[in-house]
Amino acid sequence: MKLPCEVEVISRMLPTFGMRSRGKGSRAVLSIGRQQDKQAGKGAAIYLMICTLKDKAGSRYKLQENVEQFFTKFVEEGKATVRLKEPAVDVCLSKADVSNLKNFISTVRLANRGTDVGTISLSSLTPAKSSEIEKPRTKMMITSKKDYPITKNFPYSLEHLQASYCKLARIDMRMLCLKKLRKLDLSHNHIKRLPVTIGDLVCLQELNLHNNHLESFQVALCNSTLQKTLQSLDLSQNRIKALPIQFCQFKELIHLKLDDNELVQLPFKMGQLSKLRFLSAARNKLPSLPHSFKRLFLENLDLFGNPFEQANPLVPSIQLKIPLTLLESAARAIINYRIPHGPHLIPAHLCQDLAVTKTCECGLSCLSSFIQTTVTMNLHQVSHTVVLVDNMGGTEAPIICYFCSLTCYSQFLDKYLQSIR
Template sequence: MKLHCEVEVISRHLPALGLRNRGKGVRAVLSLCQQTPGSLPRPRFRGEPGGQHPACLLISTLKDKRGTRYELKENIEQFFTKFVDEGKATVRLKEPPVDICLSKANSSSLKGFLSAVRLAHRGCDIETPLLTLTPVKTSEFEKFKTKMVITSKKDYPLSKNFPYSLEHLQTSYCGLVRVDMRMLCLKNLRKLDLSHNHIKKLPATIGDLVHLQELNLNDNHLESFSVALCQSTLQQSLRSLDLSKNKIKALPVQFCQLQELTDLKLDDNELIRFPFKMGQLKNLRFLSAARNKLPFLPSEFKNLSLEYLDLFGNTFEQPKVLPDIMLQAPLTLLESSARTVLYNSRIPYDPGIIPFHLCQDLGTAKTCVCGRFCLNSFIQGTATMNLHSVAHTVVLVDNMGGTEAPIISYFCSLACYVNSSDMLN
């Protein structure tokens, strides 16, 4: 039985000597081995019942392929497994007095390996055949690859898994029609490039890649970006997203929950609108959505602070002279309640408190120019905005050299509309 991970062996005598450990693990192969009579360090182990000798733990590194051996039988003081689901654990030995700290391991493999180590500590039989004490081959350490680039079908692995330690995986021009579920087991993945394939739908389990920072889906057949992904751990990790050259018509309003996004590419899609809460992407610095079908920009677009903006080749319409008036008098109970809840941020709400459809309504509320909110009672007007007001560098909107685009504004009352009428001139 073997386990591939990073290992740091810490002596508990170091603090008493005024020394500190290195604080960094090294890539290693852990093997649960059968000790041979010639390898037993102490005579008391000879003649185990049934001809069996106690198992030992062999830690081998690229610099020390022969490895360092540690006895296990009745020699483990404590297991630390609080973070085993993250591929981390520590085994504290009695003799020598060291802590063997494991990290970046496959969580399921780590659990199985620790179970076998427990059995060895108790002197019980281990179902998995034990290995012999032999040096580890160099090829074993190839499983520690952190980057893999595949750019053709013939190189795509069909019969073997991806190295668990991958942090950067690119599989382009491989003809993939769906995301390979084996990729979703790569818990250390930080960059996933699936560009130039035929993927039509993204599994929600991509959101389980808790360290994923860059996702490239350029040139696929995607028609949507699911709400589940917007509400996954990608909210905390995703920095760069490339959805260019797909068939996406709209992004869900929940897309704006990806608060850590700094770079977003949406070129060459079929977008007819941006999420109207676009302004919530406070960290966004680079936005490209050229050659789409955007007629207007949402009102909250003016809250962005970009370094680079490209909206060339969209079908922007001329602002309307007259606004669309959808005011209700008097306000419905739903409208009045929604405005109160949204304006007072101290009032919590979730599906456990109010019906789910009401949560959806509150989540799609529009923001008035005065900062208040409106649900179904509002005035909608359009105006022209110079894109340099939200971006340092602006690619021309059209071949005529323009840098202006129409923007939708909402007004919660006639008074707000009258007070802001100069915006629409």
């Protein structure tokens, strides 16, 4: 069997000569097999062979009755040490696959005891290939169509993949097999739709889809494991008109770029993105900002070039129904009193309705019976740095406000009229 990992062979005689080990492992392939000796016949001993880039032919160490001790305290971290009697060296292993390392240690134990290892697959002790020893590739940059791999797979060890200016019409399914991928840059392509399976990239932290042909962002992606890992998302220069309500489940988002789309509104529960620090949604079609926007705490905000409407608190949209319907009263009670609910207790469509309840300025909730208006908000209230909203030097934008009753709206009007006198 073979085990790729990092290895350092430390002689225990070094302190005797006043020397120390360099404390750094080298990429290597370890093999366990029988010594290729025609004279030895079937009784040939089992050896451990270590091949590195500097020594592809490999160094061999006999295993039978030659292991003094095993150190496996950190085997779950891919680390272990095998102490040999002759020569007096410690073979220190690190950065190994945990499952393969455990199997490897078990085989070494059997070989040391002289137990019959006929049932275990042994390797031929032949020099390793350079491709077996080289450090796994973690970064790959492709910036033209001619360089895009057609017949070869992407290295499974990739953590950062860029495939820009390749005229991709869809995401290559081979990319979705790269389970270690942390950063995926597919900017400057022709991608129209994102596959749901992109949510299977359990380590993905950065996704760049700048300058593509995207028209929507699927709800299924918002419900995937990306909501726990995604920290940076670039959807700028696409054709997106709206983002789903579930988009705000990306609770780990820090950077979000939505510039140069066709957005007519931002996600209803934008304020739930508690870790968001950098937001840009310049040159869209936003008439106003959602009510929850004022709950954000940003470091940088760019909303330049949106056709924001003039806020007019004195001209509200009245959707208040008096008396309240039974559904409205029940919905308000569930949210205001934090009554547990879910699809296992009430119909699923009611759960969806409760997910979009509005919050009145008094702090209480309302569902479909409310008064809506817009007020002006200085964007410095939510961001340390604000890019000017227009060429006139403004940093204010209209934000939607809701009122659950005529009383709440009247109290708001009194304060507003006093402030403008």
